[in-house]
Amino acid sequence: MAAAVAEPAAKTVFRLDGGDATYAFGVNEHGELQQLYWGGRIASTDAVAPAEAEREWASFDSPYNNTPQEYAGWGAGLFQEAALKVTFADGNRDLVLHYVASTRPDVHSIEVKLKDIHRAVTVTLHYKIDPDTGILARSATIENGEPQPILIEQAAAAAYSLPPAHYTHNYLTGRWAGEWTLNSEAIHGGERVLESRRGTTGHQANPWFAIGKGDADEEHGEAWFGALAWSGSWRITIEQDQLDKVRVTGGFNPFDFGYQLKSGETLETPVFYAGYSDRGFGGASRLMARFTLAEVLPQAPHPKPRPVIYNSWEATGFDVTEAGQEALAEKAAALGIDRFVVDDGWFGQRKTDNAGLGDWYVNQQKFPNGLKPLIDKVHSLGMDFGLWVEPEMVNPDSDLYRKHPDWVLNFPGRPRTEERNQLVLNLARQDVRDYVFGFLDKLLTENRIAFLKWDYNRNWSEPGWDQVPVAEQKQVYVKFIRNLYSILAELRAKHPGIEIESCSGGGGRVDLGILHYTDEVWPSDNTDPLDRLTQHDGFARAYPAQVMLSWVTDSPHGMNNRTTSLAYRFLVSMEASLGIGANLDKWTEEDTSTAKRLIAAYHGVQKTVVQGDLYRLISPANGSEFTATEMVSPDKGQGVLFAYVHSTQEGRGFPRVQLLGLEPAATYALSNIEGHTLPGTPAEASGAWWMRHGIDIDLRGDFQAAAFRFDRK
Ligand code: DGJ
Numbered sequence: 094m095a096a097a098v099a100e101p102a103a104k105t106v107f108r109l110d111g112g113d114a115t116y117a118f119g120v121n122e123h124g125e126l127q128q129l130y131w132g133g134r135i136a137s138t139d140a141v142a143p144a145e146a147e148r149e150w151a152s153f154d155s156p157y158n159n160t161p162q163e164y165a166g167w168g169a170g171l172f173q174e175a176a177l178k179v180t181f182a183d184g185n186r187d188l189v190l191h192y193v194a195s196t197r198p199d200v201h202s203i204e205v206k207l208k209d210i211h212r213a214v215t216v217t218l219h220y221k222i223d224p225d226t227g228i229l230a231r232s233a234t235i236e237n238g239e240p241q242p243i244l245i246e247q248a249a250a251a252a253y254s255l256p257p258a259h260y261t262h263n264y265l266t267g268r269w270a271g272e273w274t275l276n277s278e279a280i281h282g283g284e285r286v287l288e289s290r291r292g293t294t295g296h297q298a299n300p301w302f303a304i305g306k307g308d309a310d311e312e313h314g315e316a317w318f319g320a321l322a323w324s325g326s327w328r329i330t331i332e333q334d335q336l337d338k339v340r341v342t343g344g345f346n347p348f349d350f351g352y353q354l355k356s357g358e359t360l361e362t363p364v365f366y367a368g369y370s371d372r373g374f375g376g377a378s379r380l381m382a383r384f385t386l387a388e389v390l391p392q393a394p395h396p397k398p399r400p401v402i403y404n405s406w407e408a409t410g411f412d413v414t415e416a417g418q419e420a421l422a423e424k425a426a427a428l429g430i431d432r433f434v435v436d437d438g439w440f441g442q443r444k445t446d447n448a449g450l451g452d453w454y455v456n457q458q459k460f461p462n463g464l465k466p467l468i469d470k471v472h473s474l475g476m477d478f479g480l481w482v483e484p485e486m487v488n489p490d491s492d493l494y495r496k497h498p499d500w501v502l503n504f505p506g507r508p509r510t511e512e513r514n515q516l517v518l519n520l521a522r523q524d525v526r527d528y529v530f531g532f533l534d535k536l537l538t539e540n541r542i543a544f545l546k547w548d549y550n551r552n553w554s555e556p557g558w559d560q561v562p563v564a565e566q567k568q569v570y571v572k573f574i575r576n577l578y579s580i581l582a583e584l585r586a587k588h589p590g591i592e593i594e595s596c597s598g599g600g601g602r603v604d605l606g607i608l609h610y611t612d613e614v615w616p617s618d619n620t621d622p623l624d625r626l627t628q629h630d631g632f633a634r635a636y637p638a639q640v641m642l643s644w645v646t647d648s649p650h651g652m653n654n655r656t657t658s659l660a661y662r663f664l665v666s667m668e669a670s671l672g673i674g675a676n677l678d679k680w681t682e683e684d685t686s687t688a689k690r691l692i693a694a695y696h697g698v699q700k701t702v703v704q705g706d707l708y709r710l711i712s713p714a715n716g717s718e719f720t721a722t723e724m725v726s727p728d729k730g731q732g733v734l735f736a737y738v739h740s741t742q743e744g745r746g747f748p749r750v751q752l753l754g755l756e757p758a759a760t761y762a763l764s765n766i767e768g769h770t771l772p773g774t775p776a777e778a779s780g781a782w783w784m785r786h787g788i789d790i791d792l793r794g795d796f797q798a799a800a801f802r803f804d805r806k
Contacts, residue, residue, distance in 0.1 A: 102192055104143035107203050109220060110134055112227025112380070114369040116220075118163050119144035123156070124191035126163040126205060126218070128254045132315065133371050134227070147336070154335055157189075161254035161338055164207060164218055164233060166190040167247070174284070174330050174342040176233070176249040177216060182241030190216055213238030218251075226384045228368035234361050237354040242564070245352040249344035250365035255317060257337035258306050263374060265299040265631050270619040270652065272296050272600035273631030275714045280304070280333050288328040290348045292502075292517070292553030292570065296601045300327050301635035302341060303377050311375045311709055312753070318377040319343070319367030320635055322389075322605035325574040326350075327363075341367070349556070351567040360571070363606060374634070379706045382637035383727075386704055389605050391585060391612060396639060398699045399613055399670040400431030401692055402479065404546075407620065407646045408676030411438035411445060414459045419470050424677040426474035428685065429692040433471045434479035434546060439464070441491060447514045450486045451493030453532040468541055479544030479592075480536070484529045485577070486515045486550065493528075500525050502569070504557035512551035519558055520580075521572035530580045537588045547581075547611070549597040574606070581610035594642065600628075603636065613640045613670060620674060621650040622657050622665040623796065626713045626720055626737060629669055638724070639703040644674030645688075657796045659684050660767055661737075663691040664798035667766075668722050668735045670703055671695050694766045698733045698802050701726040705733070708753040713737070719747055725754035732761065732783070732803035741793045751787035752803070755780030759805045766800035777806065 106119040106129065117129040121144035129141050147159035157169045166188030167175035180186050190207040193215070197203055203220040217234045231251035237243050260280040264287055267274050278285075287302065289295035300321035309316050319341065321327050326346035333339050343365040345352075352360055368384070370376035387394040403425035409417060413435055422433050437443065439459060441452030449456075455463050464480075471478045487494045487501060489511070494501070501516040503509050509516055518525050536542065558569040585591060595607045596615035603614045616632050619625070625643060632641050643666035649656040666672070673688070680688070695702075702724045710721035720737040732755055736747060755761060762777040774788050783803060792799055 102195070105192075105195075106141050106143055107195065107205070107220075108141060109201065109203065109222040109229065110137070111201060111222035111224045112368075113371060114222070114227030116222060116229055117141040120192040121146045121160065125157070125160060125165075126190075126192055126207060128161045128163055131253065131255070131317070132369055150335060159334070159336055161340065162252065164190060164216060164249070164252060166209065173334055173340060174249070174252070174332055175247055176252050176342060176344075177235065177245070178247035178347070179214065180244045180246060181212065181239065182243065188214065214243060223384055223388060225387065226368060226380045228366055228380060228384045230364050230366050232362050232364045234359050235354065236359045237356055240356050242353050242355045244564075245354055245360060246350060247345075247347035248350075248352070248360060248362055249342045250321065250362040251344070251367070252340055252342040253317070253319065253367050254341075255304065255339040260339060261305045261309065262331055263303040263305070263634065265301055265635060267296050267298075267600070269296050269598055269601070270617060272617045273299075273628040275631045275634060280331060280339060282333050282335075282337075284330050284332040286328065286330050288326075288346050288348070290326050290346055292326055292556060292573070293549065293597065294324050294327065294602045294604045294607070295552065296597075296599065299635060300329055300343065300604050302329055302331060303374055303634065304331070304339070304341070305374060309373050311373050311712070313373045314371075316370045316374050316377040317367065318370065318381060319365060320381065320605050321363055321365050322609065323363035323574065324577065324602055324604055324606045325570055327604075345570065349567065350570060352571060353564045353568065366605060375707070375709060378634045381635060382633070382707065385605065385608065385637050386639060389608050390640070391610055396612065396704075398703055399639065399642070400477070401429070401695065402432040402434050402642075402672040403428075403430045403677075404434040404436055404644065404672060404674050405676070406436035407644070407674045408678070411443060413438040415461070415467050418467055421677055422467070422471050422474055422476070424680070425673070426476055428673070428688045430476055430673065432479055432544060433476045434481065434544065435467070436481040436546065437483075437548070439480070448488050448490035450483055450488040450515050451491040451518070453482070453536065464540055472541065477543035478541060479546060480540075480542050481546045481548060482533065482536075483548040483550060484533060484580075485518050485520055487518055488515050490514075499560075502553055502556050502558070504555045505559050507555055507557075510554035512554070515551055517551065517553055519569065519573065520576045521558055521569045522560060526576045526580065530583060533580070533584055534587060537584065537591060543590070544592045544594070546594045546596055546615070549602055551598075552601075578606070578610055585610065600632070603632075608636070608640060613642050616641050616643070619652050620644050620646040621652040621655055622662045623655060623739060624652065625665050629665075630709065630713050630720075633707055637703065638669050638707065641669040642672050643669035644672040646674045647676055647679070655796075659687050660691070661796045661798045663687070664735060664767060664800050665737070667691065667695050667800065668702060671699075691767065698731065698766065701731045701733050705731075706754050710750055710753065711748065713739075718742070721750050723752055723754070729754065729756045729759070729780075730805045733766075734801045734803070736790050736792055736799045738792045738794065738797040740795045744793070747790045747792045749787045749789055751785065752783045755784055755803065756805065757781040757784065761803040761805050764802050764804070766802055767798070769799035769801075771801075
């Protein structure tokens with residue numbers, strides 16, 4: 094590490110350049126750290142003017158309040174969102190952070206130390222810009238140098254500011270089986286709060302935002318975007334202040350927060366990633382996807398495309414048996430499936446969701462000889478084996494709960510609210526952490542398991558932790574999640590090659606924090622293909638298709654009682670990481686041959702689909718009857734186009750599709766992925782032709798789909 098730069102540093106300007114973005118901030122005349130510029134990359138020779146605090150606005154808004162600070166302490170009359178709010182042991186609650194020193198570990202990173210003007214509370218701000226995408230990683234380390242403890246009541250990872258302008262804010266909300274709804278609204282004065290108070294990420298809002306300026310749209314204009322890497326209670330606020338500036342602040346959710354920091358202790362915030370695109374919202378999601386693949390995922394920078402899995406949850410429910418699973422495994426292998434996953438029901442006394450969670454021994458009635466015969470069979474069929482677990486939960490009807498009723502989150506003497514007949518183990522406790530790590534480690538040591546589907550089927554209630562002093566009990570919000578991450582990290586280190594899916598009753602735990610330790614996520618328990626189209630669209634705004642699992646399941650689908658063809662269901666799931674969750678026992682020979690053909694075709698385009706650049710040519714959001722999604726490999730060697738029709742009316746045809754992102758001068762050969770010809774369309778043409786002239790797809794009726802590939806010659 095480079096040596097600390099000595100103060101005073103008023104007028105110092107810090108600058109980070111990466112990708113097509115520049116981020117600059119500096120120390121103003123008061124000693125506050127102030128954002129100066131965040132936008133398109135400027136020339137290295139361009140000077141960014143030093144910081145000068147905003148002026149006072151009459152006697153109501155002080156310079157401290159009006160200045161776009163990088164990390165403002167709550168004090169000195171701050172009415173905007175504070176990055177940090179503390180109570181000192183003597184009752185003082187005023188915190189004013191001024192610049193102290195900085196280091197520049199490398200050209201892409203800066204560490205800045207701030208300190209309260211009187212007290213020994215310091216904050217080290219960490220900045221790192223990705224040279225490829227220009228995405229910033231920002232976080233903070235708060236240290237208590239006071240002799241007495243302090244109570245942290247609010248701690249953000251970072252605050253990002255934008256100058257006054259007309260902006261549109263995009264964000265994702267949902268519910269169980271209805272995740273990934275895209276919302277878009279103008280930013281006006283006041284604050285929009287996106288949050289989870291649930292102890293986990295949640296289905297109801299995802300810690301992601303995108304903000305477009307003026308008339309920015311899918312492919313044009315300026316957009317700023319970001320995502321918080323935290324799987325506990327979180328909050329992002331988007332605030333337009335009294336001078337029309339916009340400030341985005343993200344970090345721990347301050348609701349019920351209260352982290353006691355003893356003398357000499359530190360608290361690390363999560364990382365709040367954020368970036369800039371001059372290619373609209375489409376450009377924003379392409380940058381996020383590229384960055385996540387290269388920098389966030391456990392297999393970064395070159396994650397392997399996901400194996401095509403089979404999982405019988407929707408077909409068999411809890412009724413998993415050795416014979417039944419072996420029969421399904423034979424059928425799955427014949428389709429070209431890579432991985433066979435046994436879902437819920439294999440352990441303890443698990444027949445329904447009433448019992449068994451916590452007892453991670455193999456159920457003898459269902460698997461009299463343990464899992465080994467099934468695992469061997471799966472391997473002999475050329476697939477690897479995956480298993481479902483829900484490690485942080487316990488059913489009251491379990492041996493574990495009977496032995497350790499105190500292990501769950503609870504307030505002594507108060508009711509323990511059950512959801513799905515289960516309680517949440519307090520993973521913040523060391524003994525619970527040891528138990529969870531211990532059983533998972535044993536499972537992986539004793540069995541040839543390539544993959545864990547890690548489920549989490551409820552949110553918190555009564556989040557008490559009475560084994561530690563009262564002043565430390567609220568640390569549960571942080572320590573639970575840190576222990577979750579540390580278990581995942583330790584398992585991966587001890588069992589190299591293990592792959593993990595983050596599932597939480599569908600998409601309840603999808604964020605860049607968990608994605609640092611897990612290879613994929615289950616976006617939703619809703620596998621209805623039409624619903625999935627909009628879910629894929631919302632999901633891929635924030636996360637790459639690589640991590641978005643999508644199963645082909647049975648029709649009619651239980652969610653909407655909708656009947657769709659197998660080919661349609663396949664083509665929907667093929668725009669993500671493909672899996673099969675249908676009851677193969679009911680498939681006809683024709684179904685089997687459709688599946689074989691499409692799985693083979695998928696392998697030919699998978700890398701482009703899940704790791705390429707995504708273009709939402711026609712988004713299904715807002716109820717469009719047509720959808721067209723295109724992916725282009727990073728070297729522009731292959732393009733893939735999916736087209737879907739919900740339900741045509743009045744004979745209206747599919748809009749002409751002009752591709753994007755190909756190399757204009759290169760020649761691309763067109764092939765059909767699924768039996769759909771394009772009369773009058775050349776078999777090969779230049780990228781310019783496909784992008785400028787475009788193609789007409791004759792797709793009419795209800796729930797129709799087509800897919801094409803374009804290979805550079
Ligand atoms: C919820 C998951 O999202 C489903 O896929 C399935 O694994 C069930 N839990 C099992 O209980």
